[in-house]
Amino acid sequence: MAAATRPFADLAERVLAGDRRAIGRAISVCENADPAAEPLIAELWPHAGRAMTVGVTGPPGVGKSTLAGALVGHLRSLGKSVGVIAIDPSSPFTRGALLGDRIRMSDHFLDPEVFIRSMGTRGHLGGVAEATFLAMLVLDAAGKDVLLVETVGVGQSEVEVRSLVDVVSLVLQPGSGDSIQAIKAGLMEIPDVICLNKRDHPAAASARRELHHALALGEEETRPVVVESAAVEGEGIVELWDALEDRRERLGPDGLRQRRRENLAQELVTIAAARSSARLRRLIGDELGGRLLDRLDAGEIDPVRAVAELQDAARDDT
């Protein structure tokens, strides 16, 4: 028994000391819904909250990963340690290198002050949302100065980045229908900073016009800042970072505390709801589900009653 728990015995301590292997192990423990996750998180939680957390989101193909890689480089030049969590399954972060780009992710992988992790979507009871939230908590407690979270999509993805971070950047590119859709869908109210990447694209001028036109329709107070970049060339990265820092500073200590409290409330609901969904899916696949469907077929119960019975079963299930 003692032997079985041994590998995790001083895990929290080692994470708090910034030990790289311990961080990786701790994230895996959280991802796999290991029973050791609960005491680990309980130990780490009081040490979290110091990192600045930044979301990098946007449609596929706009250059989010390249931009995140360039941000890592800039942050390192400022002497800041960085944690990166990539949720986009097609992210080059998961492969370890951005071939053809000036910024080599492989360099960052060798840097002890940079921890990069791509999140799987399997295994955990609370799904990728819970695993991501806990991984950020681990990296935060481990003392990383800045955490970047890369997610694909906005407002519809499995993991909503808004409630995970202090500030959100939405990356768009010229000449893309997705960007126009994003504008139309009112997603302009979600990000703090919009980064128009690939600024040398032939359609950049019209994208810029459309963007500013769309933003002019929104409230001035909550309007995102627009910056432009050419991530592959490493251009506009300083401006992007400065805009993100500026937005966070403008929140003030009370504003930041309030936003984090709202984010945490949202995350608790998201995680609890994901656990509940997983439990319901399991129950419907079990004997109980088969019985309910048989009784529905026979006309013995109706669907509203069946939902109520399913909920009751989930309530009794532990």
Place this chain on the structure above:
Amino acid sequence: MAAATRPFADLAERVLAGDRRAIGRAISVCENADPAAEPLIAELWPHAGRAMTVGVTGPPGVGKSTLAGALVGHLRSLGKSVGVIAIDPSSPFTRGALLGDRIRMSDHFLDPEVFIRSMGTRGHLGGVAEATFLAMLVLDAAGKDVLLVETVGVGQSEVEVRSLVDVVSLVLQPGSGDSIQAIKAGLMEIPDVICLNKRDHPAAASARRELHHALALGEEETRPVVVESAAVEGEGIVELWDALEDRRERLGPDGLRQRRRENLAQELVTIAAARSSARLRRLIGDELGGRLLDRLDAGEIDPVRAVAELQDAARDDT
């Protein structure tokens, strides 16, 4: 007391008789989570299951509503009664007319054999998913021969059409990045029929090529049928309907029964999960949520513990 329940006293009977006003009232009762919904659904359920149910889904702007309107016209010419549920909030069905189109929705609104309803997203505990499921049950029990459900988006929308219907048609249009995204995202495995609308579009040839190329990569057995239409001109509608009917017939009685059973299982989970989410959101906004967040702030509990307490509270909540 008797007076209060009086308006609903014979509602189920009147719905079963196909009474138009009763159908509208019954759907409202379901939408508003009225306590009368439970006995109503219990009475209607044994009479449901006769309608052929069809999903019409796809990205915004591809012409789903026009196509659905044209399908209604075709079905009426075949002597079939039709129920239409539009979940897309921007659907012209909600306005009652498709201006500029040859097919006037207003004609259908006056036809006693056509019942059109646009679903709101407010009010119901189980949200729009539950309201939509129950509205279909009402229309089915009321004797409509065919039910069309129009939803925006695929695979990401609030209401997943797949588990609501017997057969799904995905509407795409040439020259749209969305369609290419849909193909890339593997959404080809969801629909039974893909309808390439606006077939006279200049980019139709290349869209056709891309579509067939993408489909050739998938399994032949589950491959969707492709039809082409020009809904505004009323072209391709018969072909679309025949393809939908053919796909449903190819399932066979056992196949259809199996699909409906799987759909029902999925709907029960979706509805129970939506109710659970709504309950969790309410709890976090209440006193309990405030206390949990305060204790987290003070470091008295950690987030995993807070999620567990939130789940416990939801369990005790009725």
